[in-house]
Amino acid sequence: MASLTPETSLRLRRTPLLVFVFSYTLLTGGPFLWVATMSLRTTAEILANPYAPPTTLHWEKFYEAWVNSNYGTYFRNSAVTVVSAVIIITIIGAMAAHGLARYRFRGARAVRFAILSGMVLPPQLIILSLFQILLGYGLYNSLLGLTLVYVAAHLGMTVYILEGFFAQIPQDLFDAARMDSYGDLEIFWRITLPIGLPAIFTAITLNFIILWNEFLFAVVFLTDDEKRTLPLGIMHFMGSHQLDIGMVATGLMIAIAPILILYAVFSETMIRGMTAGAVR
Amino acid sequence: MTNCRARVLTVALVLGIGAALAPTARAEDVTLQVWSHEADEPAKVAFREMAARAVEKAHPGVHVKITWYEKNPMYAALKTALPAGQGPDVFYLEPDQTDYITSGYLLPLDDLVKWDNIYDWARAVWIHDGKTWGVPQEAYTNEIYYNKDELKKLGVMLPANAQFGEADFLALIKKVRAEGITPVSQGVGDRPYPGAYIVGESLLHKLGLEDYGKLLKGQLSYKDPRVIAVLTWVKELVDAGAYPKNFMTLKLGESHYYFYQKPGALMFPVGSWFTGRAFVPVDKGGMPENFPLGLMLFPAIDNAACNECKTLGVGASFVVNAATKHKDIAAEFLNAMSTPEMGKRWIETIYLQTAIKTGDVQFTGPYAAYFTELLERQKGEKYFIGMPVDNLEGRCKDAFAQVMNAGFPGGLLTVDKAAAMMDEACLKKN
Amino acid sequence: MSEASPRAEESAAPSGLRVPSFGASVADARRAPPSVILALVGPALFMYLAFTLYPVLRTFWNSVHTIKPHGVEEWVGLKNFAELLTQDPVFWIAVENTVIFTIVATVFDVLGGLLLALCLFVKVPLARFLRVVWFTPVLMSYVVVGVIWVWIFDFDWGTLNTLLRWLGLESLTQSWLGDPRWALWAVMTAHIWKWLGFNMIIFLAALYALPAEVLGAAELDNCGWLAKLVYIIIPMLRPTIVNLLVLSFIGKMMVFDLIWIMTGGGPLWSTETVSTYVYKRAFDWNTFDLGYPSAIAVVWCVIILLFVVLMNRLLRQRDRLEF
Secondary structure, eight states: OOOOOHHHHHHHHHHHHHHHHHHHHHHHHHHHHHHHHHTTSOHHHHHHOTTSOOSSOOTHHHHIIIIITOHHHHHHHHHHHHHHHHHHHHHHHHHHHHHHHHOOOTTHHHHHHHHHHTTTSOHHHHHHHHHHHHHHTTOTTSHHHHHHHHHHHHHHHHHHHHHHHHHHSOHHHHHHHHHTTOOHHHHIIIIIHHHTHHHHHHHHHHHHHHHHTOOHHHHHHOOOGGGOOHHHHHHHTBOSSOBOHHHHHHHHHHHHHHHHHHHHHHHHHHHHHHHHHHSO | OOHHHHHHHHHHHHHHHHHHHSOOOOOOSEEEEEEESOTTOHHHHHHHHHHHHHHHHHSTTEEEEEEEOOHHHHHHHHHHHTTTTOOOSEEEEOTTOTHHHHTTOBOOOTTTSOGGGBOHHHHHHTEETTEEOOEEOEEEEEEEEEEHHHHHHTTOOOOTTSOOBHHHHHHHHHHHHHTTOEEEOOOOSSOSSGGGHHHHHHHHHHHHHHHHHHHHTTSSOTTSHHHHHHHHHHHHHHHTTOSOTTTTTOOHHHHHHHHHTSSOEEEEEEETTHHHHHSSOGGGTOOOTTOOEEEEOOOBOTTOSOTTEEEEEEOOEEEEBTTOSOHHHHHHHHHHHTSHHHHHHHHHHHOOEESBOOOSOOOOSTTHHHHHHHHHHHTTOEEEESOHHHHOOHHHHHHHHHIIIIITTTTOSOHHHHHHHHHHHHOOOO | TTSOOTTSOOOSSOTTOOOOSSTTTHHHHHOOOHHHHHHHHHHHHHHHIIIIIHHHHHHHHHHTEEEOGGGOEEEOTTHHHHHHHHHOHHHHHHHHHHHHHHHHHHHHHHHHHHHHHHHHHTTOTTHHHHHHHHHHHHHSOHHHHHHHHHHHTOTTTOHHHHHHHHTTOGGGOOOTTTSTTTHHHHHHHHHHHHHHHHHHHHHHHHHHTSOHHHHHHHHHTTOOHHHIIIIIIHHHTHHHHHHHHHHHHHHHHTOOHHHHHHTTTOSTTTTOOHHHHHHIIIIISSOOOOHHHHHHHHHHHHHHHHHHHHHHHHHOSSOOOOO
8 A cells, every 4th residue: 555644644543533423413413403403293194103293293192282281290390309409409508518628527438428329329219118207297198298309309419510520620719717716607608608619510501401301210209290300291191002103203392492591501611610510 | 698598598498489389278078089990091091980960969078089090000009199098089900900808098988889789699709708999990800802804805715603722723824824913912011911811711712611710729730731732722823924023022912913903814813892992083093994803712722621711800990098098088089980871871982881780781883793793702601700810819929920920922932931831830839 | 520621720738638738827727617618518418318318218128129009018138139139130131231231332322422522623624513413412301212123123114214215235134122132232222322412522622632742743744544543542541431431331221211111121031121121110010019129229339339339449540530
């Protein structure tokens, strides 16, 4: 083989790479596009030809899902529960992380172990007894109960991420603050939080994504249709009788939409935040 | 910001969010909570809501609230709610869910419900320990629906008694396959029983009512030569390509569509609640209007004890929560659903058999021919009450769903392996 | 831990050690009145005690009882555990499936994430656009992912079989989710598809945080890209790799939602995992007894904890992976 110039050899090496990149993009973006097109077609159209683009755009399906199938309610329930849970987790998680990262006190190791061990527990371990307990607290079949369960379930991971980051903040800053007689909570407020913002953003993002899509706890702890969250709502169309593929696709799009919009707008900040907090 | 203020603020924030989320109290007279399955069958929804409104009209101040579920989420919700003392007053249940009775969550209904409106054989399904625990609504028999035109095209004649013999049935399967058509539409993607229709009814024919019951209850071994003979024959059907290639994942609703729309099959063994899905507009997944629907009996087995035996199942029923505070209103609701008028309405709008006595109903309307043929097929039949799943529990039920319903008809297991697995899970060891 | 965030100031202290810079105020800055500690850590601790520890203890309690009719709880000691470990073949099938799923999926996930990150790192065209697209599956719920992949794997009109038929490979078409040989791998594919983007993003950031001098020096030494990868990049990424391995491992051990939606544990128990089995025993079997499923959950939790401790011991390198 004749000797290759540096340019051609570079290009040659790149081709398999480009092929791979292209295929993988198809693999990740493709299914989503497919669902998007299906959400605008009726089930009959889909069954006739699953891969054709929509001929008429049935926007009314979205309306039908939102109003007739109660998607509006499910969306609201999801929004209320998840936003509240994320706010609470972030606040008390950041406080706990700061406490564990900054201060030495008796029992610190035990507390750290306790809170982080929550990460490792499989949900099945506690789901069976959680409903008994929720009932004891009078919180069964309520959004408040579900919110509290969400908070408890994700506290471990949040503290894990935040503590790791907060611990990296140089001690000098805090010593200097002490010298300037800042109160402890002021230190938290003015130093840890602003500097720790990328990691906090990471935690918020991760928690929001995971909780928005959470399914198991919601299915067991919510019984009223009025209280159902979105993931449960999607299952509504996968009824025992007809598999209404078109409406399922519409439902999927409604569920994905908020996250996608958030992501499209904030992707840069989100990714920067996520990586800053999680990279060790 | 001082420590103290920060703390107060945090507490206030949490409380504020809590208040926003807490359920608002409502002042109402009496609300009867009802949980029901079949949210996606509009005719049944209308039927039950009609009964609800009747109760509300007769009792001012009473509000009947029906929450609609899919079956499995409803059972899961009941399993957590009832032990917590939180369940609804009335809920949908099927006769195979006997653990609700043994766990004491149901109210005996002998004195609360007007039983003269309900068929005795249907009521019998719900009798345990001498008490009746549920009101049956829906009854069905297992049938094989088939495409009359397709059969004619193949040049095969249905025998006079609408029942093929073993050899003829196998030959039919092979013939249909040779034409490139799927002989039998069936799918076990989302149900634990459809795959067992052919093998179950065949076992019933061969063993007769009593021994079939023993087999299901674990008192007869699956290695009994009669059982093996039936399993061997069914294996021949499976190997001849009786079922669709995606049998394992095809869902129940899809199997309907497979039979009467695309790609089309010759036969469709299913309970006679088939009509509940078939007799709806085509764009809702129903059968095309001029579909040549026929009914045949499950094949006759050689040396059988009872070829005229058939499974009759009781399906949708309603029960009352033992912890209810509205016993009488609950009974009112059940009675409201069980009047002869409602029975007639059930048949006319839902196109299913019912456990409610309707007297002599003259079938009119577009489906008169169907119901006439259905009654024809019931002539002279002896019934085994209850689908296999209604008679099994625990590990045996799970094994049945995986082996007899899915693995064996799916062609994944040999006869001996299937029999061994079933015995291991079901046979009662003395 | 050594790859600190770009925002934190350069600290003279090596990672993990907090060297006091101001001798006199160390005690000050690191200690606080108990009320402050309580205020900071209290709420989180309370949530843990009330909604995590208490339920766990309750589950342990359940596991040594059987719930009989009318809600009566009967002490059975270790009977549930004995039955579970000796007489329950389904449990062991579930364990085997879960272990296979976890190990294979974790390896592919982490390696795949690294591979994708490297692709973006060498600046393929449209890297920024790709970074967004490749991350999308992570954002979707398991319900969405499950439904999409069930449609992809559908025998008649699913994408995979349609593609095979289009390529003339009809003989390779299978009922992917209906065949015990393929079902577990099919579900695994869907799961990996969902999470690759997450690992990719983490790795990408780690790559960007690598000190440029080292990479530059490697360039000068004329190292081939493979050598560079194996001898320099991977060792420097070791903490990140370990972190992701642990997170991925834990997540996959507990997988439930995806399997439940795609196969429900079938066919023939080929996708039955410990979590689906617990759910089935508790909610699907005709019984109100929560004792047995609780026993399963307890055993499983112990196994997971053991694995985590084991991984910690094996892979830890004075990193801050405190559990």
